[in-house]
Amino acid sequence: QKEVEQNSGPLSVPEGAIASLNCTYSDRGSQSFFWYRQYSGKSPELIMFIYSNGDKEDGRFTAQLNKASQYVSLLIRDSQPSDSATYLCAVLRDSSYKLIFGSGTRLLVRP
Amino acid sequence: GAGVSQSPSNKVTEKGKDVELRCDPISGHTALYWYRQSLGQGLEFLIYFQGNSAPDKSGLPSDRFSAERTGGSVSTLTIQRTQQEDSAVYLCASSSTSGNTIYFGEGSWLTVV
Numbered sequence: 057q058k059e060v061e062q063n064s065g066p067l068s069v070p071e072g073a074i075a076s077l078n079c080t081y082s083d084r085g086s087q088s089f090f091w092y093r094q095y096s097g098k099s100p101e102l103i104m105f106i107y108s109n110g111d112k113e114d115g116r117f118t119a120q121l122n123k124a125s126q127y128v129s130l131l132i133r134d135s136q137p138s139d140s141a142t143y144l145c146a147v148l149r150d151s152s153y154k155l156i157f158g159s160g161t162r163l164l165v166r167p
Numbered sequence: 168g169a170g171v172s173q174s175p176s177n178k179v180t181e182k183g184k185d186v187e188l189r190c191d192p193i194s195g196h197t198a199l200y201w202y203r204q205s206l207g208q209g210l211e212f213l214i215y216f217q218g219n220s221a222p223d224k225s226g227l228p229s230d231r232f233s234a235e236r237t238g239g240s241v242s243t244l245t246i247q248r249t250q251q252e253d254s255a256v257y258l259c260a261s262s263s264t265s266g267n268t269i270y271f272g273e274g275s276w277l278t279v280v
Contacts, residue, residue: 090268099258099271100210144209153198154223155269159209 057082060147062158070166075132077161079145082126088148089121089128094160095141103143104130135165169193171272173259179278180249188244188275192261199242200260200269201234210258216242249279 061080069075077091088107092100106112106119106128118131128147132139142160149156172191180186192199201213212226216236227233231249236242246253256274 099274102268102270105268146210153215153217154212155200156212157202157210 058158059083059156060145060158062143062145062161064159065162066164067161068164068166069135071135071137073135073165075135075139075163075165077130077132077143077145077163078127079129079147079158080127081145081147083147083149084123084126085149086123086126086147089119090146090148090155091117091119091128091130092144092146092157093141094144100144132163135163137165137167139163140165171259171261171270173257173272173275175275176273177276177278179280182251182279183248185245185247186249186277188246188257188259188277190242190244190259190261190272192240192242192259193263193270196261196263197239198262198264198269199236200262201242201244202258202260202271203228203255204258204274205255213244213257246277249277251279253277254279 059082090105091103093103094100104119106121112119116133120129142162144160145158146155174189199216202210204210214234218239219236231247234244256276258274260269260271262269
């Protein structure tokens with residue numbers, strides 16, 4: 057079992073819709089959770105991080121964390137074609153330095 | 168500098184040659200990371216530095232890989248006797264404290280022919 061699991065996609069949504077990206081992790085000791093966006097041929101770009109159970113909103117993005125169920129999700133409201141990219145979930149264990157990445161979900165927003 | 172700087176941005180080398188990849192982290196960042204990403208794959212952790220020391224080298228794929236960091240700043244990742252399977256983009260990242268928000272450089276694209 058991988059430490060961080062994501063559906064590879066592609067997830068295809070129409071422009072203006074809500075895109076929902078999910079991630080599960082195996083280590084219950086994980087404390088910090090990050091979402092990165094990676095455009096083709098580019099390096100990952102930090103979108104959001106979340107530490108506490110519940111929702112965290114930043115503009116069109118909402119991160120949701122449920123530690124009991126060991127999943128973290130990212131919602132993108134009013135999706136735009138420019139949101140088309142691969143979204144990487146990353147998890148940091150308590151008292152650790154090693155950020156473990158999932159393999160990413162490819163999102164395609166159709167105009 | 169303003170961001171993480173990596174060089175070279177692209178490198179084509181012949182199988183069996185050695186290569187050096189350089190990373191200049193964000194000024195003041197004490198933590199530095201190297202990751203590798205093969206085409207269409209996720210990020211593979213290679214090594215982490217806190218200051219000049221590397222407490223965890225377990226991610227290095229083989230003994231052909233080594234890394235050092237001097238002066239708590241610039242880091243060099245060296246791959247000896249390169250193989251075709253080493254072809255990937257090598258990403259460097261830094262953060263102000265261990266495990267805090269990590270920022271990536273643009274990567275060094277390595278092709279071994």
